[in-house]
Amino acid sequence: MPYVRWSLKGSAEAAEVCFMCGVCCAVPEYGCPAQYGSRFTPRHTYVYDCLAAERPSSNPSIWLCVSCHKCEELCPYEVSPIRFIETMKQVALEEGAAPDPATAEIEQVVNTGYAFPVTPNTARHREELGLEPIQPTGELKRIAEATGLRGPVR
Amino acid sequence: MRYSFFRGCFIPVRFPHIEKVAEMTLPRLGVELVPVEGFTCCPEPIGVTVNHPLAALAVSARNLALAEEQGHDIITLCNGCAYTLKQANEALKADGELRERVNSVLEEDGHRYRGTVEVHHFAPVLVDRVGLDRVEAAVERPLTGLKVASHTGCHILSPPDIMGFDDPRDPVKLDRMMEALGATPLDYAYKTQCCGWTLSNYGDRGDASRLLGDKLNAMRGAGADSVNVICPQCLAQLDTGQMLAARSLKLGFRLPALFYLQYLALAMGYSLEEAGCDRHRVRDQGFEEKLRRTLA
Numbered sequence: 001m002p003y004v005r006w007s008l009k010g011s012a013e014a015a016e017v018c019f020m021c022g023v024c025c026a027v028p029e030y031g032c033p034a035q036y037g038s039r040f041t042p043r044h045t046y047v048y049d050c051l052a053a054e055r056p057s058s059n060p061s062i063w064l065c066v067s068c069h070k071c072e073e074l075c076p077y078e079v080s081p082i083r084f085i086e087t088m089k090q091v092a093l094e095e096g097a098a099p100d101p102a103t104a105e106i107e108q109v110v111n112t113g114y115a116f117p118v119t120p121n122t123a124r125h126r127e128e129l130g131l132e133p134i135q136p137t138g139e140l141k142r143i144a145e146a147t148g149l150r151g152p153v154r
Numbered sequence: 155m156r157y158s159f160f161r162g163c164f165i166p167v168r169f170p171h172i173e174k175v176a177e178m179t180l181p182r183l184g185v186e187l188v189p190v191e192g193f194t195c196c197p198e199p200i201g202v203t204v205n206h207p208l209a210a211l212a213v214s215a216r217n218l219a220l221a222e223e224q225g226h227d228i229i230t231l232c233n234g235c236a237y238t239l240k241q242a243n244e245a246l247k248a249d250g251e252l253r254e255r256v257n258s259v260l261e262e263d264g265h266r267y268r269g270t271v272e273v274h275h276f277a278p279v280l281v282d283r284v285g286l287d288r289v290e291a292a293v294e295r296p297l298t299g300l301k302v303a304s305h306t307g308c309h310i311l312s313p314p315d316i317m318g319f320d321d322p323r324d325p326v327k328l329d330r331m332m333e334a335l336g337a338t339p340l341d342y343a344y345k346t347q348c349c350g351w352t353l354s355n356y357g358d359r360g361d362a363s364r365l366l367g368d369k370l371n372a373m374r375g376a377g378a379d380s381v382n383v384i385c386p387q388c389l390a391q392l393d394t395g396q397m398l399a400a401r402s403l404k405l406g407f408r409l410p411a412l413f414y415l416q417y418l419a420l421a422m423g424y425s426l427e428e429a430g431c432d433r434h435r436v437r438d439q440g441f442e443e444k445l446r447r448t449l450a
Contacts, residue, residue: 033348036361066352067200069312073322086204093205101356105201113194116167129174134166140194146259149209
């Protein structure tokens, strides 16, 4: 769980155990989906690219992780690459290095209470189906202030 | 069985027809969906929660507290919502210090997380609480002869100690759920592979399309008439994503993707239009004719 397990030190120590066996990214049928990225190969896998970068938090590859847990479940040495990669996303957000799609989504949630923009199409579609209209809410803004999320995003 | 109905974001905003079909079908199985004033985004796990766990935890705790105030367990229609809320609930229950930290944030708005409700995705509710025998008994027009490839999705399977729905390496519950409707479930390669939705948003759409193409080809190769999903992001990827992938990869077939509750609605006697199938991008005449013949 990101809230209790994902300490920077613990994640880095776990990542050091990785010895590039490549099992997590070896089999397309059930392995890491981000391995589909064209710059990754069986010798330089997606997971290795994330774990071995000089400054892992500014490596754009970390944002390809879909948190599917496949690497964690396949790793024969309990490295849990997902844990390291998710921790690096936290560090990147703190450093102001998160890419626009990530900060935009967080801003959308904080400012409206919904992760996806409510469009006129949404309103029309809901009305056709006889569903209540959606009311965006600013109630999460105070939570963002109180938990230190306001710094990294607008 | 009364539940606080956690509609989430993606379904009410992009796929209101899935919200509608849930309201049409679940109460007929004794699952009462009680609306809750003030629920927000769960928040979304991959773009929000992992990037700022403390803020996300407070938002989840606020949602859980609203359900506690109402007194019912939460039911969701989305793997992502179940993944976020179940993990937040377990983290808060296990750690008193974290609970107090989060409550000190919520108290200013008059909320307090206590840890008195559970979070359920609708699929485990049908399998474990309603029971598939009762689902089968509600079928008026069995989907006999329909060959369906089910895609369970990642976040209702992992981490298995918390999600606890099915085996992440060999999920079969959705197959049993389709059998209860009279359909024929199919096994196929790439069954546990991700839909690639997040990859298409944060990465390269071409890479996500190649992944999806491999998955769709495996489904088609196994003889599928259609796809079954239980998560709105998976639906978006297998429907809109398939339309885009079909163009770039020149796929020679169309494999309609339906949400499980749409199959349930069809089996309960609703039409394709009432089940909201006309709202999808990938439609196939052969599939729709086969369904109409089956349901006639």
